[in-house]
Amino acid sequence: MNEVWFMENIFERVEVLVLKNRSLSFWLFVTPTLLALGLVVFVPFIYGFIFSFTDWNGLRATQFLGMEHYINLFQDREFLNSIWFTIKFAVVSIILVNVIGLGLALLVTQKMKSSNILRTVFFMPNLIGGLILGFIWQFIFISAFDSVGSLLGIEWLQGWLSTTGTGFWGLVILNTWQYGGYIMIIYIAYLEGVPGELIEAAEIDGANPFQRFWNVTFPLIAPAFTISLFLTLSNAFKLYDQNLALTGGGPYNSTQMVAMDIYNTAFSDYNMAYAQAKAVIFFILVAAVALTQVYYNKKREVDL
Amino acid sequence: MRNKSFLSKIFIMFVLSGILIVAGCSSNDGGDSGATSDQTVVDVFQFKVEFKDQFENLVAQYQEENPDIKINVQTVGGGNDYAASLKSSFAAGNEPDIFNVGGPTEVEEYREYLTDLSDTGAAEAALEGTLSGVTDGDEILGLPYSQEGYGYIYNKEIFNQAGINAEELTTYEALEEAFATLDSQKEELGLDAVIALPAKELWVMGNHLANTYIASDFNDDILEAYEAGTIPFSKSDELQRMLDLQNEYSVQPVLSLDYSQQVEQLFSTGKVALIQQGNWIYPTVEQMDADFAENGIGMIPIPVDGLEGHLPVGVPQYWVVNSNADDATQQAAKDFLDWMYTSDAGKELVLNEFKFIPAYEGYDTEQISDPLSQDVYKHASEGNTIGWVFMASPVGWQEDSLAVGMQRYLSGDITWEQVIEQSRADWENSRK
Numbered sequence A: 001m002n003e004v005w006f007m008e009n010i011f012e013r014v015e016v017l018v019l020k021n022r023s024l025s026f027w028l029f030v031t032p033t034l035l036a037l038g039l040v041v042f043v044p045f046i047y048g049f050i051f052s053f054t055d056w057n058g059l060r061a062t063q064f065l066g067m068e069h070y071i072n073l074f075q076d077r078e079f080l081n082s083i084w085f086t087i088k089f090a091v092v093s094i095i096l097v098n099v100i101g102l103g104l105a106l107l108v109t110q111k112m113k114s115s116n117i118l119r120t121v122f123f124m125p126n127l128i129g130g131l132i133l134g135f136i137w138q139f140i141f142i143s144a145f146d147s148v149g150s151l152l153g154i155e156w157l158q159g160w161l162s163t164t165g166t167g168f169w170g171l172v173i174l175n176t177w178q179y180g181g182y183i184m185i186i187y188i189a190y191l192e193g194v195p196g197e198l199i200e201a202a203e204i205d206g207a208n209p210f211q212r213f214w215n216v217t218f219p220l221i222a223p224a225f226t227i228s229l230f231l232t233l234s235n236a237f238k239l240y241d242q243n244l245a246l247t248g249g250g251p252y253n254s255t256q257m258v259a260m261d262i263y264n265t266a267f268s269d270y271n272m273a274y275a276q277a278k279a280v281i282f283f284i285l286v287a288a289v290a291l292t293q294v295y296y297n298k299k300r301e302v303d304l
Numbered sequence B: 001m002r003n004k005s006f007l008s009k010i011f012i013m014f015v016l017s018g019i020l021i022v023a024g025c026s027s028n029d030g031g032d033s034g035a036t037s038d039q040t041v042v043d044v045f046q047f048k049v050e051f052k053d054q055f056e057n058l059v060a061q062y063q064e065e066n067p068d069i070k071i072n073v074q075t076v077g078g079g080n081d082y083a084a085s086l087k088s089s090f091a092a093g094n095e096p097d098i099f100n101v102g103g104p105t106e107v108e109e110y111r112e113y114l115t116d117l118s119d120t121g122a123a124e125a126a127l128e129g130t131l132s133g134v135t136d137g138d139e140i141l142g143l144p145y146s147q148e149g150y151g152y153i154y155n156k157e158i159f160n161q162a163g164i165n166a167e168e169l170t171t172y173e174a175l176e177e178a179f180a181t182l183d184s185q186k187e188e189l190g191l192d193a194v195i196a197l198p199a200k201e202l203w204v205m206g207n208h209l210a211n212t213y214i215a216s217d218f219n220d221d222i223l224e225a226y227e228a229g230t231i232p233f234s235k236s237d238e239l240q241r242m243l244d245l246q247n248e249y250s251v252q253p254v255l256s257l258d259y260s261q262q263v264e265q266l267f268s269t270g271k272v273a274l275i276q277q278g279n280w281i282y283p284t285v286e287q288m289d290a291d292f293a294e295n296g297i298g299m300i301p302i303p304v305d306g307l308e309g310h311l312p313v314g315v316p317q318y319w320v321v322n323s324n325a326d327d328a329t330q331q332a333a334k335d336f337l338d339w340m341y342t343s344d345a346g347k348e349l350v351l352n353e354f355k356f357i358p359a360y361e362g363y364d365t366e367q368i369s370d371p372l373s374q375d376v377y378k379h380a381s382e383g384n385t386i387g388w389v390f391m392a393s394p395v396g397w398q399e400d401s402l403a404v405g406m407q408r409y410l411s412g413d414i415t416w417e418q419v420i421e422q423s424r425a426d427w428e429n430s431r432k
Helices: A002-019 A024-051 A068-073 A077-108 A115-127 A130-152 A164-191 A196-204 A209-220 A222-238 A241-246 A258-267 A272-303 B002-026 B049-065 B079-091 B104-109 B121-125 B156-161 B172-184 B202-218 B222-227 B236-248 B259-267 B279-288 B290-295 B327-342 B344-352 B371-382 B397-410 B416-430
Strands: B040-046 B069-075 B098-101 B148-155 B193-195 B272-278 B297-300 B311-314 B318-321
Touching: A024 A272, A068 A272, A077 A115, A077 A164, A077 A222, A077 A258, A077 A272, A115 A164, A130 A164, A130 A241, A164 A222, A164 A241, A196 A209, A209 A222, A222 A258, A222 A272, A241 A258, A258 A272, A258 B079, B040 B079, B040 B327, B049 B069, B049 B327, B049 B344, B069 B327, B079 B098, B098 B327, B104 B222, B121 B327, B148 B156, B148 B279, B148 B371, B172 B193, B172 B236, B202 B222, B202 B236, B202 B272, B202 B311, B202 B397, B236 B397, B236 B416, B259 B272, B259 B279, B272 B279, B279 B290, B279 B371, B297 B371, B311 B371, B318 B327, B327 B344, B397 B416
Parallel strands: B040 B069, B040 B098, B193 B272
Antiparallel strands: B098 B318, B148 B272, B148 B297, B148 B311
């Protein structure tokens, strides 16, 4: 739950860091982390940015190419395809993960005997590594689906992952299954924080269950949306291991997401600098989407 | 006052950073795993996971005989991961003394780090043609691991039952007829299909199948392919014909069929009669069914018009020595490689423990243990081979251009002419 805490507090922290004069002990504690972060995140990032303007091949850079890589990027069909595929995937899976996560959360916060067990069960997929999950689901899609399909004569269950469409939905299903439970935990935390007397008051005023949810609970758990949307968004964009294990980008690289395209450019085509340029564009894209999203949700939280 | 506290902050920051850095460095001691000062240390960075244990045994034996040499072995598996880790260890200045390269493309990339190995005994003993990918003028920059070959690996029992003699399938027409025969008897033979075409694996189509039909464009010569500005595709019709044949008689859908399904689930269990693979599948089949592996399988060439009975044989990987290492280390590295491939003890291990098809002279080839390797060796020693020119195509071309095009063709997305056109354009583009 670290990420949740982090997201919730990051804005306040940044404000504090920038605006207030801090004591010696503050710097004492913050310096080692800041330094470590700088060395492993900021410095490589800046290096990468610089390399994207050269012909760096991983070992040496001999000339400065300026914007050449960036110009080529926008004519690279493969890269544009992978961006488009990733965006489609992100939109669909963000909606599904959040709807299902919220649905599960509502389910397990009802007064049921089995709710604790259910919470554990729903959260469980998240504890399995992405690669393993990918291979398990590959088996389900290819073998299990096919057996059921040929047994019952259902055609659309056969030949999964061999077309772009089934590859896409395979990835969406896998991702939703894995993250639904994680997002559920976040919603549960906020749902349990909704004061009972407000619901009760609404009930006395004659609000039906849907009105109670839509007009009372929903606005009160708005911060949960900010966090969940941010998490699912960045997760959907950066997905790599599930992609690699489930479809490997196939057929014909049509289910290849941006992260995988970048990796392949760098490590199977040895085009390091070009891959860096792709990574920079990818970074800008993800950062822009994520920040806009957080900004609007924060604003909306206040409005509500 | 304000200034003073600011300075003290800075001071503390530096002290802390200093502590961090010192702490970070001190844990680096003993990284060379206990080498004593009078030992020469050779760091080996190699990629073949399958023989990691056997290789470490060989190293242990060598160290016993040569107590003044200390060899550290690091193994990182599988094509892409190896290339990536090798590159990052070079970038980090943590260069290995012995490492692996795949062919001319990687030789060029690491050219300045490669030592001339022509003075080693192993280079002299290397079989003709096995060094062509790593020769630069008079210099020999790498030593071959082994030889490997691929073709159609068939299930002897099923072929017998269907009354087909595999040795006679030297032409496309004969093969097509055999496929039809097998297909008509699927029920009796207990087959899901005649063949399993793992179209998901780009390398099976783009590297191996395609190579069979493009090698003659470059006279089977790796270096010629490496320098070629374009690719003629003079046998593209034959390639299309063979791909169509495999697809027609394969377990469907081919586009999600992978290597492990092909070899383990389908071939080892007798659900398909034959597959297009190489001698490297032997250990896998052996694990599934030792008896079947030993007695039940054989390899025949993929039929090519005019090249009947020729099997594609090549060197999968080369050993190279880092020229940045100091002279003593370089010499120790060369001695070690020589010992591995030319001493009696080394040969014994290479043949019986590594189960390699030797790429060097002076081996007792009677001892090659598995039937697939024997088939490959037989073709290699008779000179009935097709070169592995795919080792010299532009980086990534075989898989990302040709094989992806073939996948599109199989899914009905584009025509065969478009596959050829696009692949040729990609080749020309990267050789400009």
